Amino acid sequence: MLVRLTPRQRFDILVSQFEPAVRAAFMEAIDDITSNIVLRRIVERLERGDINGAIAAMHLDPTAFRPLDEAIRAAFNGGGVATVEGMPTLRDPSGHRIVVRWDPRNLAAEQWLQAHSTQLVTGIVQDQQTAIRTALETGLSRGDNPTKTAVAVVGRVSTVTGRREGGIIGLAGPQASFVATAREELLSGDPAQMRNYLERKRRDKRFDKTVAKATADGKTVPAAMVDRITGRYADSLLKLRADTIGLHETFAALGASKDIAFRQQMEKGNLRADVVTKGWKHTPQEHPRMQHVAMQGQVVPFDQSFTAPDGTSIPYPHAPGVPTRHTLGCKCFAEYKIDFVAQLVR
Template sequence: MLKRLSPRERFEQLLADFAPKLRTAFLEAIDDITGNIVLRRIVERLERGDINGAVAAMHLDPAAFRPLDEAIRAAFNGGGVATVEGMPTLRDPSGHRIVVRWDARNLAAEQWLQAHSAQLVTGIVQDQMTSIRTALETGLARGNNPTKTAVAVVGRVSTVTGRREGGIIGLTGPQASFVATARDELLSGDPAQIRKYLERTRRDKRFDKTVAKAIADGKPVPATMVDRITGRYADSLLKLRADTIGLHETFAALGASKDIAFRQQMEKGNLQAQHVTKGWKHTPQEHGRMQHIAMQGQVVPFDQSFTAPDGTAIPYPHAPGVPTRHTLGCKCFAEYKIDFVAQLVR
């Protein structure tokens, strides 16, 4: 006999299915961008001092993120289907079973997908343009030639994989800044500054002996080695961002689809909001938010928001408009329950 999964087990199964796909879709989009870059065109524009032209030559087109759009849609629809399949059997006043289905073409579903994807991709592209422009300006101001400046941004083509590696395309603005600061530390020749690099948790530790030798000698790390070290550091940060996007966007899609799936049944008259409650479920993790731990077990009516200890109203975990301090890295979810006694009385 098959075991009936608990709400947490169903949610964790969906997360395990879709988060890796979103992570891969983001990396595919970045590979598409970097794989179509023609370095010569960027260098030519930098030689003319045309920073904007160099950025434009990288073709940071929102259309490149279509794989990510599609992966989010798949997670959203998967969450909606799982929600209605997990609903207990609903019956009409005559005792007949009510058929419930997930409607992917529902207006609220389409609006969430369109607004969420557009906001995400627009934010990624705009952040990219800003950080890339800053990196190009900084590289030229430092005295680097256009080729070296461009390669630091777009990366080098690996002889093994044939793909560009080590650039900052795909990184957030702060992450791109981390790479630039790490480069400055390694080139400084100041043991105290170089030692700061060894405190970076995402560094490639295979280079630690080289860095330690530079500290002992009181000399800068050789420039060619710095390119390799910071390139691997940038790759590690890109993997981190892909992991973050995979988890965050999957949680957002599953949370929204669950809420909308219940609303669809209410619109059809199969359920009434006053008969549905939702409970906050915290997922234990190493560095869990104390506020979310305190919210564990909080139960509210369907049409009301949860209230965080700091006063923030949260319709459900990862709901649109909720401050990032309550969403980024959050692994909480809402469990919806139907009061069947009240439903039958109705």
Template sequence: MLVRLTPRQRFDILVSQFEPAVRAAFLDAIDDITSNIVLRRIVERLERGDINGAVQAMHLDEAAFRPLDEAIRQAFNGGGVATVEGMPTLRDPSGHRIVVRWDARNLAAETWLRDHSSQLITDIVTDQQVAVRTALEAGLARGDNPTRTALDVVGRVNRVTGTREGGLVGLTSVQGEYVARARQELLSGEPDQLRNYLSRARRDKRFDAAVRKAIEARKPVPADAVGKIAGRYADGLLKLRADTIGLHETFAALGASKDIAFRQQIEKGKVRADTVTKTWRHTPQEHPRIQHIAMQGQKVQFDQPFIAPDGTAIPYPHAPGVPARHTLGCKCFAEYKIDFVAQLVR
């Protein structure tokens, strides 16, 4: 017996298909950057006090993130195709079937892809350069030698995997500050600061015993161990960043392509805008947004926005320009429906 999937099930399938690819593409870009780093060039520039030169030697440029750009494009196009394929059969007043197709070359589609991807990658690179420059300056100001300073930023090569681990490449500037503070806590020898490190959710708990030993002795964690512990903490934050980008960019691409797919059919005269409605669907999760729970089931016309309890107008979940408080980590989606009777009558 053929089982018809619900809108939520269809959406979940799309997310499971594209989210891992977007997350992996981001990590591939970071791996490409770190694997092409020549440590000696960075150290030489730091020895001369040339921070800008050291940053440039890491080649943190937008071209490295083309895999991420391509993964988002595939999610966007996949969402558009799935949207038109999921539309029930449309017929004109004469009973003839109306053909609907996803047009990836449509102006609105191309504009969203170009603007969204370019802005995302520019923001990633710019923020990354700030994080790296800040960490290099802090390392030298702390009195670390250029080699240690560079390794703390670019990571150390794992002899087993041959890849760099524990660096700051790929982290946001805020996450870079988290790593710097964690390092300070471990080196402080102050019980309160050491305990604060133990409250960090993304730490590697395998090192907790060493930190507790330092608390009991009221001494700093040995410097060599601090480098390793802070490195594993940075790895945990990088995984969080990849998970966040994978989820957010997949939902943004799928949400935009669904809305644009309906807009394409309206512009071509195959569907009337006043016969299309959209309903907010909240996805239960561990830490839900109370506002989005309240929006569950909110129904509006196609050309009208959803209204959050705080007054924010949201065209659809993850729409461009919507504040981050309503997008980051959000797993909501919009369910679109066509009133077939109204479509035929009008």
């Protein structure tokens, strides 16, 4: 016997299908950037005090993120197709079935993809440039030589994987700052600061004994060991960034495509906005947003927004323009329902 999937189950299937691809695409873009770096060129520019030239030599080109663009487009189109396929059969007043299709070339669909992609990639590149500039300036002002300064940013080539590891390329600005602060803590020789490093959730715990011993002996951690420790810490933060982007961008694409898919049917006259409602569905998490828990079950007309307890208007989860306090890490979705009786009568 066939089992009819619930809206949540169908949504979870879409997330499991597209989220890994988006996450992998981000990592592919970062790997493309780091694998094309020629360390010597960066060092030469730093030796001349040319930080702008050093950053330019890293080729932080928006086109490197084309795999991420394509993965988001696939999630967006997949969500649109799934939405129309999941719509109950629509019929006209004569009882004839209405054919519904997802149109990826629809103006609203193209505009969302273009605007979202531009904003995302531009933001990533600009954030990278700022974080890298800060790291280079800090390293040189600390007295590190150009090679050491450059390696701290771009990472070292692993003899095992052949890829660069341990740099800050790909990290968000605050994450790059975490790496810099962790380095300062380990080199400080201050027991309080070194213990603070041991509280960092994304650290590589395999080095904890080394740090704990140095703390107990009242010594600093050797500089070479600090490079290894902070390198692994940076790699862990990069994985976290990829996970965050994979989740956030997948939910944003699926949420937008569902809303636009319904609007397409309304534009074609297949469906009326006043017979469609949407309900907020909260997904249980280990650390839930209590505001979103409170919104569970909230139902509004199609053309109205949900209202969060803090007064924020949210057209649908992960909608453009919604503050990050309501989107980052959010796993909520909207369930759309059609009043078929009203649709036929009207």
